[in-house]
Amino acid sequence: MAIDLTFEQIMELFLKNERQLEKISEQMKETDLRMQETDRLIQENAQQFKETDERLTQQFKETDRRFQERLAKQAQETDERLAQQFKETDERMAKEWKKTDKKMREVIGLFTSQWGKMMEALVKPDALRLFRERGIQVNYCMRRVEAQVGGRNMELDLLLENGQEVIVLEVKTTLKVDDVKEFLAEELGEFLTFFPRYRSYRVYGGVAALDVDEGVDKYAYRNGLFVLMVGGGVVQIKNDDKFIPKNFGA
Numbered sequence: 001m002a003i004d005l006t007f008e009q010i011m012e013l014f015l016k017n018e019r020q021l022e023k024i025s026e027q028m029k030e031t032d033l034r035m036q037e038t039d040r041l042i043q044e045n046a047q048q049f050k051e052t053d054e055r056l057t058q059q060f061k062e063t064d065r066r067f068q069e070r071l072a073k074q075a076q077e078t079d080e081r082l083a084q085q086f087k088e089t090d091e092r093m094a095k096e097w098k099k100t101d102k103k104m105r106e107v108i109g110l111f112t113s114q115w116g117k118m119m120e121a122l123v124k125p126d127a128l129r130l131f132r133e134r135g136i137q138v139n140y141c142m143r144r145v146e147a148q149v150g151g152r153n154m155e156l157d158l159l160l161e162n163g164q165e166v167i168v169l170e171v172k173t174t175l176k177v178d179d180v181k182e183f184l185a186e187e188l189g190e191f192l193t194f195f196p197r198y199r200s201y202r203v204y205g206g207v208a209a210l211d212v213d214e215g216v217d218k219y220a221y222r223n224g225l226f227v228l229m230v231g232g233g234v235v236q237i238k239n240d241d242k243f244i245p246k247n248f249g250a
Contacts, residue, residue: 120144120157120171123208123228126235127160130228131167134237136204138162147194154194156187158208167204168248169228175209180220183207188248203249208235224248 005013120143131138138160145156158169168191170183188205192198206226217227217238224246227238 122230122233123169123171123235124158127158127169127228130235130237131160131226134226136162136165136167138165138167149194152194154187154190161198161201164201165204166198166201167206167226169206169208169226172207172209173211175207175212175216175220177213177216177219180207180216180223180225184223184225191248192250199250201249202247204245205248 124141124143128138128141139162140160142159143157145159147154156168157171160167160169168187170179170187172179183205188203191203204226205224206228207220208228208230210230212227212229217229220227221239221243224244226243226245229236229238
């Protein structure tokens with residue numbers, strides 16, 4: 001069906017559409033402005049968030065630094081206190097140990113001295129008889145013979161003699177190779193220096209013990225020493241009949 005419109009009606013419709021378009025355009029402009037404003041606010045908020053994040057990061061760093069410094073200081077103070085406590089404890093323990101060690105040495109020294117005297121007392125009664133049976137006719141035996149020369153001392157456990165021969169005996173609970181070496185070097189090596197009256201004598205040496213380390217008796221034998229063993233209250237010379245004692249005299 002055909003619609004007949006007059007020119008005036010057509011113009012009115014055109015103007016109406018134009019106004020609507022202008023209104024829509026105006027609304028779009030307003031919307032665009034609002035969107036721009038929203039974008040600006042978003043950017044401002046983003047900047048604020050960034051600044052806040054930077055401030056918080058800096059605060060966290062500062063807080064962590066202070067915490068680490070305080071922790072390190074506390075650790076150092078703790079280490080210093082512990083070091084001082086350990087030092088004081090060590091000093092107390094050292095003093096106590098020194099006292100204990102001194103007492104132990106006194107006890108050991110007393111025990112060793114008494115035990116040594118007992119060993120000498122066990123050897124002495126049979127010494128003269130044993131060496132006479134070996135053909136050395138000693139008739140005099142002395143214990144703990146001492147001499148001093150030039151401020152130095154020498155003490156012999158047992159000394160046997162007969163006017164021509166003298167036997168120097170070293171008595172040990174357990175005989176070690178170092179004991180034999182020391183006896184050879186000191187007591188026998190310097191015997192005539194401390195006891196010059198025996199310069200014309202034949203000087204023999206011997207070691208007596210309750211026990212000997214492995215091989216020490218053979219070592220003493222090879223060095224010309226008599227070896228006496230104490231066991232079950234009996235003293236015996238262990239050297240065989242082939243043994244020839246060494247003369248340590250002049």
